[in-house]
Amino acid sequence: MVLHDVPLSGYTRFGLGGPAKVLADVATPEELAAILATPGPHMLIGGGSNLVVSDEGYPGTIIRYLDEQLTVEGDRIRVGAGVDLQKLVDRSNHEGFEGLHTMTGIPGWVGGAIYGNAGAYGHSIQEFVETVRFWDGTEVREFTNAECEFRYRESIFKKRKDWVVLNATLRLPRSADPARMRAESDRILQIRNEKFPPTLKCAGSIFKNLLLAELPPEVQMQVPKEVVREGKVASAYFLEQVGAKGMFSGGIRVADYHANLLYNTGEGTAAQVRHLIELLKSLVLEHFGIHLEEEVQYA
Numbered sequence: 001m002v003l004h005d006v007p008l009s010g011y012t013r014f015g016l017g018g019p020a021k022v023l024a025d026v027a028t029p030e031e032l033a034a035i036l037a038t039p040g041p042h043m044l045i046g047g048g049s050n051l052v053v054s055d056e057g058y059p060g061t062i063i064r065y066l067d068e069q070l071t072v073e074g075d076r077i078r079v080g081a082g083v084d085l086q087k088l089v090d091r092s093n094h095e096g097f098e099g100l101h102t103m104t105g106i107p108g109w110v111g112g113a114i115y116g117n118a119g120a121y122g123h124s125i126q127e128f129v130e131t132v133r134f135w136d137g138t139e140v141r142e143f144t145n146a147e148c149e150f151r152y153r154e155s156i157f158k159k160r161k162d163w164v165v166l167n168a169t170l171r172l173p174r175s176a177d178p179a180r181m182r183a184e185s186d187r188i189l190q191i192r193n194e195k196f197p198p199t200l201k202c203a204g205s206i207f208k209n210l211l212l213a214e215l216p217p218e219v220q221m222q223v224p225k226e227v228v229r230e231g232k233v234a235s236a237y238f239l240e241q242v243g244a245k246g247m248f249s250g251g252i253r254v255a256d257y258h259a260n261l262l263y264n265t266g267e268g269t270a271a272q273v274r275h276l277i278e279l280l281k282s283l284v285l286e287h288f289g290i291h292l293e294e295e296v297q298y299a
């Protein structure tokens with residue numbers, strides 16, 4: 001399907017973004033290659049849950065890769081980049097696989113989750129990825145987990161924006177009772193829904209958390225032990241210290257209850273998101289001498 005002049009606000013959870021000149025849905029490497037051969041620029045999106053699209057829109061072709069196949073064989077799941085992450089989690093629970101349940105409630109699709117190594121509660125998708133197939137601009141290739149260079153909210157696909165994740169094979173221990181996994185998922189979803197109400201126009205956490213060991217020694221000394229988890233300090237801690245909660249720029253606000261959560265009241269613009277992000281970064285830099293890095297991606 002190819003559409004023209006499509007407002008991207010309808011394709012992002014933030015509800016922001018001007019029109020894409022072209023929006024193309026493709027489902028095979030051949031269709032993808034054909035659309036990439038049209039005049040650029042081109043950009044991939046998935047569920048649009050981690051994106052700030054400019055108010056001016058996108059001057060080229062926005063592509064969605066809609067491979068929605070999901071098959072289970074033994075201890076492996078093969079999953080297309082266009083599969084909703086929650087659908088993968090639900091199937092994994094149903095099959096008695098242990099591990100993906102911690103990703104319950106993370107919005108978006110599998111391709112986006114691999115690109116940003118999505119995760120929650122100390123686990124991320126990299127732990128289960130065996131191989132990833134992707135389009136490198138010329139042909140379909142396959143990378144092993146090590147070749148994907150996964151790190152905290154990072155993968156090689158973030159560095160190679162011209163590559164497109166097509167599908168992945170995950171391998172998990174099939175050791176869980178499906179009822180227990182479902183109950184765990186329900187519990188996680190309840191907690192998450194309080195933090196991120198399902199209708200909230202946002203992109204989850206705006207900034208990445210920080211590795212305690214990489215902070216300057218004088219900052220490390222100021223950080224209370226209780227805000228350190230798995231060696232990371234929540235960026236919300238630093239944001240809170242500089243008074244971020246409740247700050248706003250036009251129709252974009254920092255949540256009163258979570259300093260790393262920006263949301264659109266409905267009247268916001270992408271320019272206001274960027275303005276607030278820059279302001280928060282400069283306050284944290286001024287106060288602590290540290291650079292916050294966005295988790296959210298720009299288009």
Ligand SMILES: Cc1cc2nc3c(=O)[nH]c(=O)nc-3n(C[C@H](O)[C@H](O)[C@H](O)COP(=O)(O)OP(=O)(O)OC[C@H]3O[C@@H](n4cnc5c(N)ncnc54)[C@H](O)[C@@H]3O)c2cc1C
Pocket residue numbers: 013043044045046047048049050051065081105106107108109110111112113114115116117118119120157163164165166196202203204205297298
């Ligand atoms: C309420 C809420 C809560 C969230 N909680 C979490 C959380 O707990 N943990 C977490 O990790 N994230 C969280 N996020 C962020 C977001 O859900 C993840 O980053 C998600 O994996 C993004 O997937 P997506 O399909 O929506 O990607 P999009 O937002 O559409 O795109 C994000 C980036 O991925 C790239 N991309 C997408 N698909 C492909 C592909 N097939 N090949 C190559 N590149 C691709 C895009 O070019 C873009 O740069 C949250 C977001 C929201 C709104």
